Amino acid sequence: MAKYSLMPDQQKLVEEHLYLVEIAVKQYIHAFGRTPGIEWDDLYQTGCLALCNAAHCYNPEFPFPPYAVKAIRNALHDYCWSTVQYHKLLCPLDDTPEPQDTVAVEPFTVIQGTQIAEILQQRQRDSKGVVQKGIYSLMKKSEGYNSVDISKDFGVSPNSVRAWMSLAAKYLREDTELNQLLA
Structure with missing residues (x-):
């Protein structure tokens, strides 16, 4: 007022x-x-x-x-x-309900090998914009963070973070070296 x-x-x-x-x-x-x-x-x-x-x-x-x-x-x-x-x-x-992330991140849910982690970090450094933020978000998600927690780091909405993760997942699915490691 x-x-x-x-x-x-x-x-x-x-x-x-x-x-x-x-x-x-x-x-x-x-x-x-x-x-x-x-x-x-x-x-x-x-x-x-x-x-x-x-x-x-x-x-x-x-x-x-x-x-x-x-x-x-x-x-x-x-x-x-x-x-x-x-x-x-x-x-x-x-009592906090866990928000449902609807992003398809099948192979990237848990980063198990250090080689995979290194490749993801390299891809993050090589990429720009929302894909870079999305890869970072995917790595944080694999550590147990949800999109609400990650969104607070960036000061954006959880929906933005989920969109970034979706774009990053699409980008990473096309990465042949990463796919060979996960196969």
Whole structure:
């Protein structure tokens, strides 16, 4: 939300319609208390900020209460969604589900021989761009890392890492020396 100061008529509008925040929270949000991070006080504060924003942006040609309720509801939904997403990231490691990597990496799942590891490292040095990142990701995957962990190293989405691994796997499947070692 932007920082701004309300004019006296806007402040009065907020004061007169403060009851809309409680109504919106009760009517539209049913998760507080049951979902981590979603508490009544936070919801109420978010609703109040949305009401202030609605008063600041309000066009007097239209009725205020319907506009304010929609603004409050949207802000509450955004807050709940972002809170749930944040708490998904903070779940205990024991409860963290392993994301399913759909990349076909059949022969490269485990690097067993040092000769294979050396060839992969050489191919990584010889390649550029996403193929190079993909080979690195495949090697990390063979060490037990998943695409979520690897994506944090690069600061990209796990889907990007999986796409890199797919391109690298395609590139490596065409490598005759590596295929001879794996045969």
